[in-house]
Amino acid sequence: MSENATLALVSPLSARAQDMQESATIAMAKKCRELIAKGFDVINLSFGEPDFQTPQYIKDAAKQALDDGFTFYTPVPGIPDLRQAICDKFKRDNNLDFQPNQIVVGTGAKQALANAVMSLVNPGEEVIVFSPYWVSYEEMVKLAGGTAIPLRGTLENEYKVTAAQLEAAITPRTKLVMYSSPCNPTGAVFSREELGAIAEVLARHPHVYALADEIYEYINFVGEHVSLAQFPEVHDRVITVNGFSKGYAMTGWRLGYLAARPDIAYACEKMQSQITSGTCSITQRAGLAALRGGRSSADEMVAAYRRRRDLVLGIVKDIPGFKTPTPSGAFYIFPEVSAYFGRTTPDGRTINTSMDLALYLLNDALVSAVSGEAFGAPECMRFSTAAADDKLVEAFRRVKASLAKLA
Template sequence: MSEATALAPLVLSDRINAMQESQTIAMAKKARELAAQGVDVISLSFGEPDFQTPQYIKDAAKKALDEGFTFYTPVPGYPDLRQAICDKFKRDNQLDYKPENIVVSTGAKQALANAVLSLVNPGDEVIVFSPYWVSYEEMVRLADGTTVQLVGSLENDFKVTAAELEAAITPRTKLIMYSSPCNPTGAVFSRQELSAIAEVVARNPQVYVLADEIYEYINFVGEHVSIAQFAAIKDRVITVNGFSKGYAMTGWRVGYLAASKEIACACEKMQSQITSGTCAMTQRAALAALQGGRSSADEMVEAYRRRRDLVLELVKEIPGFRTPTPSGAFYIFPDVTGYFGKTTPTGEVIKSAMDLSLFMLHDAHVAAVDGSAFGAPNCIRFSTAAADEKLREAFIRLKNSLAKLK
């Protein structure tokens, strides 16, 4: 090949080079690679229900295909689905929205990204309650914003307080991001806690709130409180939810947000240039899910509660794990610093949660995600969404493997 026709070296964008791969996906990939080699790996890395999507939702999707729902859809979603989402907010959250306030997206992840990209300018500060879901920081980075991690203490179930938030706000603060119930900790903010946080936001009119409520139905303490319920800040709150967790619809990729008309229109504009409208068949399934109520979700929640309690009992047998009791979601998030400085049977020193998670993968054949991906490098996240027998086997393996560390 001549010099004239030689290909220049590939130079990727600074944007993609700066972006980190999702650690939950990366660990799941490692687990699959081991499994492909014939290793019996128990994966507790993914936040995915092990339940099938309820049959009535599947039937609605099949019916939609037969009825010809195979064409492009409106960018913000079908009008009847958006109205059903408004009805859901009224029923479950005592919030009044119109369809013009709703944007349906390809999963809650896209709804979050739409909101961040629509609000954040280069140099804007985004306060992220930490520990946080892995993609928050990357979304802020993509928008050229600056992430300010606000770390909740283990003693307070990792929850940030209103006083801590107030101390972190500066004139450059544009957005606050948090989840409740929280991924990865399972912490749930109470009405009193969110009321105090809302008062802080009300005193700072330049600040918006992005509330991730994807685990709303997986709540073990009763009341779920949406921060948009506090009238003084409702128009500055973007509430994100979806169907993946409560309805076991992870592969369907459908989520939504509710916001002021101006923000919803901005998110619609953003989505129109990236993916356009969400899959037609999926939207009809989502409509059926909402119309069917939440009884199927409530049945799953009882199973998640039982699994949480099972895992907490098993973890008591593992010295060195400091594990708060999750109030929602389907994870435990123990502090594992008790193992730092210990040595494996082959002589490697455990210096971090990443080291420990890799040791557990290769010795116990249990996959979990180290906490650095969530802004908590002293912790490891284990999903409790697996079947009871898999959870029992996984934590017996972990107990035996961790006992080898000296």
């Protein structure tokens, strides 16, 4: 009997569903909410969510859309004004030329990424995923029947994969390379030279495409944001993903987009047309206002994220055993925590993994963080720094105290 037939006897769920991991960040947030519901004062640093409100002018545009009765289905790849505004944004911020038929708007960058993976990857093909990676990349590749090939950057290089590493990892079966810059979870930002070298490698391998996740573009502390699509030799083989969740504090609105060659964009549109259709009409009007308003609201938030990063780095440098590269963007720190593996909790349990440590910190320090396993880096742990300053100070005071109790 085939493996699938055996599974069917024990569960009605498809092998695909059984094989899929729940998002670790969402799972940790669930545990955290359970403790909060029981009355515990948990500080949640597990979520990748800005703690800012969506700017008022964006909310006003949504109210206006409702008052205008803008409540009907929209075209699958987005309303024409918004697709044009996204082209204008690419020109203004990234000096990239796209036409509206190259833009597909969907329910968040997450859907844009999934559309692209499902549109490009055939069963059996390999997807090189720069590691540490965002939690959903590997599962999306699995869903498409592909094989994720994690490629690890070194701590000394802020976990950034080099062009030489990429060159060595490409095989005839490689279809796609996926990465985020600024990176979730590490906060690393690829420079022009680094991406230029990666573009050179890709130029030598015309069967390989790239999925560049630029959702944290605006949350950048080093200045220049570079898009892989800016390199002409690979422009047509890069799918650029971006969205509104992080830069405009619009996580709940569910709005993101991709830009790609017309045939790839059309494949993504077809994919979306059969699964979700166009995203919420009101949200799209809000997104249009967001883009027309420029990026000054984002710049204000970035100033706060930078201050908090510095605040947190100042505290964690005194936590023994944490090796924490300085993030250049996004809103996380990603310390290497393996110095605590093998240690024992006050109630006699051994910490063997980053997950054990995250659970210990949740229960003892009442601080929730996400273990590195979910990001392909089992010796690390991710803490969000998108929380109020006093909460961050208190959270890391508690973390330090709880770690000090480990024997």
